[in-house]
Amino acid sequence: MMTAPAQLAFDDAVALAGDLAAGRTSAVALTRAALERIAETNADWRIFITIAPETALAEAEASDARRAEGRTLGPLDGIPIAIKDNIDVAGMPTTVGTAAYRNRHPARDAAVIARLRDAGAVILGKLNLHEGALGATTDNPTYGRCENPRVPGSTPGGSSGGSGAAVAGALVAIALGTDTMGSVRIPAAYCGNWGLKPTKGLVGTSGLAYLSWTLDTIGPLANSPEDLALAIRAMAGPDSDDPRSVATPEGWDPTPTKTSLKGLVLGRPSVVDSVACEPEVRAAYDALLARAVAEGAIIKDVAIDGWDTGKARRAGLLISEAEAGSLLGADLDTLGDGFSDGFRRFLDYGRKAPGERIAAAYAALDRLGLAARQALDGVDALILPTAPQRAFAHGAPAPADQADFTALANIAGLPAIAFPLPGDPKPNSAQLVGRAFEEGKLLGIAKALFGLAP
Amino acid sequence: MMTAPAQLAFDDAVALAGDLAAGRTSAVALTRAALERIAETNADWRIFITIAPETALAEAEASDARRAEGRTLGPLDGIPIAIKDNIDVAGMPTTVGTAAYRNRHPARDAAVIARLRDAGAVILGKLNLHEGALGATTDNPTYGRCENPRVPGSTPGGSSGGSGAAVAGALVAIALGTDTMGSVRIPAAYCGNWGLKPTKGLVGTSGLAYLSWTLDTIGPLANSPEDLALAIRAMAGPDSDDPRSVATPEGWDPTPTKTSLKGLVLGRPSVVDSVACEPEVRAAYDALLARAVAEGAIIKDVAIDGWDTGKARRAGLLISEAEAGSLLGADLDTLGDGFSDGFRRFLDYGRKAPGERIAAAYAALDRLGLAARQALDGVDALILPTAPQRAFAHGAPAPADQADFTALANIAGLPAIAFPLPGDPKPNSAQLVGRAFEEGKLLGIAKALFGLAP
Known part of the structure; x- marks a missing residue:
């Protein structure tokens, strides 16, 4: 190796x-x-x-x-x-x-x-x-x-x-x-x-x-x-063939903003305590927050209305199943053997799932996205672990909760950054979620946090 | 009476x-x-x-x-x-x-x-x-x-x-x-x-x-x-409980803008010719365009990519069925008798429609919305009849195409105005569709067109 x-x-x-x-x-x-x-x-x-x-x-x-x-x-x-x-x-x-x-x-x-x-x-x-x-x-x-x-x-x-x-x-x-x-x-x-x-x-x-x-x-x-x-x-930039593409806002600049941690307000979502993290992941996260506080950052506990990580994950998965099912479902008939059993079942499930469940999942994502955007109102960024676990051995069963901390940013349409935290032999990682189009601010905060010696 | x-x-x-x-x-x-x-x-x-x-x-x-x-x-x-x-x-x-x-x-x-x-x-x-x-x-x-x-x-x-x-x-x-x-x-x-x-x-x-x-x-x-x-x-204004609510743009003003028709560019979608209109509706629309041209307006034929009025209507209806089905479907079990047969069937259809069709309908609406917004690029507004027919007698079967000209603005999220055209004994109506948040401009154009004596 x-x-x-x-x-x-x-x-x-x-x-x-x-x-x-x-x-x-x-x-x-x-x-x-x-x-x-x-x-x-x-x-x-x-x-x-x-x-x-x-x-x-x-x-x-x-x-x-x-x-x-x-x-x-x-x-x-x-x-x-x-x-x-x-x-x-x-x-x-x-x-x-x-x-x-x-x-x-x-x-x-x-x-x-x-x-x-x-x-x-x-x-x-x-x-x-x-x-x-x-x-x-x-x-x-x-x-x-x-x-x-x-x-x-x-x-x-x-x-x-x-x-x-x-x-x-x-x-x-x-x-x-x-x-x-x-x-x-x-x-x-x-x-x-x-x-x-x-x-x-x-x-x-x-x-x-x-x-x-x-x-x-x-x-x-x-x-x-x-x-x-x-x-x-x-x-970045407009895409005339993508219905969700938006014009790059005037003055948008992703250059990491020079950031002092003093007075910076980081929102700590309460779900961090409800997801069972690998102890090393939680320790690295807690240590990062402690270092940030030592530099003058303010950690604010935030509750994001209705954020049940399991439910949000399942709603996002159902939308993916229905959307991928509608796009690729027809290929099951002609190219079915080329898909693994698992992926074929996924597409098939989405093709057939009842409309009321699909519509309800869209609505649930809309609601959660709103709550996430509102939670950002009083803070500079949200701070979370990136995943509940570190890299695991090949062949081990994949944990169901891998995306529990990350799906929120997709659901809310917000920018998010994962950056490395010390870890030996396996790296750790923290995640920041920010307001729409504030990539530069978010990169600046991540850079300042990354720069704190452990 | x-x-x-x-x-x-x-x-x-x-x-x-x-x-x-x-x-x-x-x-x-x-x-x-x-x-x-x-x-x-x-x-x-x-x-x-x-x-x-x-x-x-x-x-x-x-x-x-x-x-x-x-x-x-x-x-x-x-x-x-x-x-x-x-x-x-x-x-x-x-x-x-x-x-x-x-x-x-x-x-x-x-x-x-x-x-x-x-x-x-x-x-x-x-x-x-x-x-x-x-x-x-x-x-x-x-x-x-x-x-x-x-x-x-x-x-x-x-x-x-x-x-x-x-x-x-x-x-x-x-x-x-x-x-x-x-x-x-x-x-x-x-x-x-x-x-x-x-x-x-x-x-x-x-x-x-x-x-x-x-x-x-x-x-x-x-x-x-x-x-x-x-x-x-x-x-107008933000609604903290509506995921689709947006902040009112700086400077947004719905006051009808004082508008000269000279040089104004009105887009005439090609679907106007593909929907069978009541002759009086078409005549009133054509006469309005002729009066506008006489005042110096420019009528530009526009093709909106993929706008099949029947397909768009059916996609919009399917989304409505699934969304209403997910919201009200449970009431069918407890309040079922309180719904008419037609409305009950509608809810039931949406509850059960397969996920791939629902997802495909959302995608079709997204695509058409993009095309409609792009069609507005070279014009001041789109101009259409409001409905293909005028008011009809009670009890007559409702035409399937009533919303064929109106659904586009909902699908694209754009503002649209219906305003009266002369008609005796039944009023006629024209419709303008404009760019997002240009309510004031749209009302100004409608007022100028309305003011042209027939």
């Missing part, structure tokens, strides 16, 4: 951008290094489903040529990135992690991919995920059991497990994931990364193979708040 | 406000006059389900007392209004037009009623509607067949038929209706009134007995654009 931390090939993307600007490296050199490392590790780690060396090197050459001519597209120009395999990239299949779609070739890039190309990013390939983006172990029956490079022998989480693993394994500085009820933040937590689920509508989702178009959000995973800001700035 | 036009008891609310301010009349005098007229006509017209003389007169007396002390609450203070009987008014039952809820007494006012009380409006009582707000004839099996005072022997439309009839019959200057797929605008058209369906979220809906919380909107009916502006200004 390889272990990653001793073999980091990559700095943060912001540092790489500096190297490129100073001529200390080239996009081709970075891309070659990444491709070599992927080639060395993929048989063991199963992080990539598709590797695209030819197009990646051509993109890197084009980036270097632009730079030589003084026509650089910005700080992402020439930075290699990788994409969760439920987001369309022209020229590569979009498998959605299921055998059924092994040969599904999109006609064009997803809207967010087009934006990243416009910013000059080099696309290395497509990343492993939990089948159908439904589940949080990335133990994929078709594309392999994805390894957690930070915790050998353990799951990277999911559904964006390949995205968390790619960053943790230093294969890329930035990876794209998708988050329906926590699918960016859970792997970020298990792999010791930073992960951002942006405000609903900020990043267009056309060209994403939806699990739930109501809850799905595309977000980046990386090693620092600055890299998340770099990525989300390129990703 | 009584006919109204010769017996108007009421001027526009704006004129009444002037009379009150000048001391030419009092709130008590206006309220008494209205109550007398309601008492005289209700056996024939069946416009009111609940008449509340005692509370109305007490409110009027309080208004006059405020005025005497120089503490008037604004231009609505002392103006009698009436409320569709699916909106909660404390102290009166909310029957929703069905026998099942004959004794349903709300604990408090709906949010919009609280706002109208804050503005000093006097509430005369609750208005007849199509059973469950589902349907557009207001031929109510429990509370009587509501008459159209403007077209004797004909339906006032619906579901806010009592609201249209109350204004047409000069019982009030302003009535509140609700609009799920056209339920404010269709009675406005059939009764020769002005009707406004506001931007989604502008008027809070907590305390409304929802047919579809996704599509339902509360809006006023009146005799002029100025009265609609007076009403909506008081009605």
Whole structure:
């Protein structure tokens, strides 16, 4: 088994951008290094489903040529990135992690991919995920059991497990994931990364193979708040083919705001006490709060009306079942064998669930979203553990409560960040949830909290 | 049969406000006059389900007392209004037009009623509607067949038929209706009134007995654009108990904007040619466009991607069935006899409809809403007939296409206005659909078009 931390090939993307600007490296050199490392590790780690060396090197050459001519597209120009395999990239299949779609070739890039190309990013390939983006172990029956490079022998989480693993394994500085009820933040937590689920509508989702178009959000995973800001700035913007896309607000800026903890008000939802957390998770969370208080932060207990984590999870799952069932259900008849039994049952359940339950689930999510937004009124951000547990061993049964702390932000359409907390040998993670479009403020708070020495 | 036009008891609310301010009349005098007229006509017209003389007169007396002390609450203070009987008014039952809820007494006012009380409006009582707000004839099996005072022997439309009839019959200057797929605008058209369906979220809906919380909107009916502006200004504002409520945008102003037709661009959706309209409706619409062109307006043909009026109507109906089914379905078991067979079937269908169809209907509405908002990009407003037909005789089968031109605005969350066009003996009506929160611009355009002599 390889272990990653001793073999980091990559700095943060912001540092790489500096190297490129100073001529200390080239996009081709970075891309070659990444491709070599992927080639060395993929048989063991199963992080990539598709590797695209030819197009990646051509993109890197084009980036270097632009730079030589003084026509650089910005700080992402020439930075290699990788994409969760439920987001369309022209020229590569979009498998959605299921055998059924092994040969599904999109006609064009997803809207967010087009934006990243416009910013000059080099696309290395497509990343492993939990089948159908439904589940949080990335133990994929078709594309392999994805390894957690930070915790050998353990799951990277999911559904964006390949995205968390790619960053943790230093294969890329930035990876794209998708988050329906926590699918960016859970792997970020298990792999010791930073992960951002942006405000609903900020990043267009056309060209994403939806699990739930109501809850799905595309977000980046990386090693620092600055890299998340770099990525989300390129990703954000209107998408004329996404009904939920909104115009980027005037003055929106994801740069982490310089933040003093003195007087900062962090809301501590009462559900933190009602979900049974792994003791280490709870201890890391409590220690973080204590350090924040020592720096002058104010912890305010908040009750979010009607937030029963189990009920909210089941309502979100039912919506996902109905929406995925309506989108993919017809494929059960023609491609049924290509889906695992579990995923097939999930789609089938959603197709047939009675209308009154579906409508009631939508209403429950609407209500909870309102309560969450109202709970933010008197605080700067909500603070929670990211997941109730740390990365667990491959093959262990997946806990039902993995998304209990993360689903709220999807339901409410709010931005949320997972950031690493000290933990040995398994990383811990804290989560902040903020007001709509306050990504910069949230990244600033996370950075200040991360910077507190334990 | 009584006919109204010769017996108007009421001027526009704006004129009444002037009379009150000048001391030419009092709130008590206006309220008494209205109550007398309601008492005289209700056996024939069946416009009111609940008449509340005692509370109305007490409110009027309080208004006059405020005025005497120089503490008037604004231009609505002392103006009698009436409320569709699916909106909660404390102290009166909310029957929703069905026998099942004959004794349903709300604990408090709906949010919009609280706002109208804050503005000093006097509430005369609750208005007849199509059973469950589902349907557009207001031929109510429990509370009587509501008459159209403007077209004797004909339906006032619906579901806010009592609201249209109350204004047409000069019982009030302003009535509140609700609009799920056209339920404010269709009675406005059939009764020769002005009707406004506001931007989604502008008027809070907590305390409304929802047919579809996704599509339902509360809006006023009146005799002029100025009265609609007076009403909506008081009605608009955040509702902390409505997940779809939005903050009133800075600078939002519903006052009809002074508008020149010269150079104004009106979008004419291609579906106008695909729906079979009554010849008089089409002739009135074509004549209006010709008059507008003669004044310098530009008519631009617009195709709204994917707008099949029949499919959109059926998707909206399915969502209403599922949402109403989830809300009221349980009452079928205990109050089943209180629902008509038709309404019971409707609820039952929604309870049981398969999840994949419900989810697909939500997605179809999302897509169409996006297309409608995009179609507004190059025009000042869309212009359409309000309904494909004029008021029709009681007992005639209700056409399936009554809401074919109106449902779009609900689906897209956009404001829409119905305003009267000349027609004898039956009024005609045109409809404008505008961008979100541009109520003032839309009312200004409608006023300019209305002012063109035929």
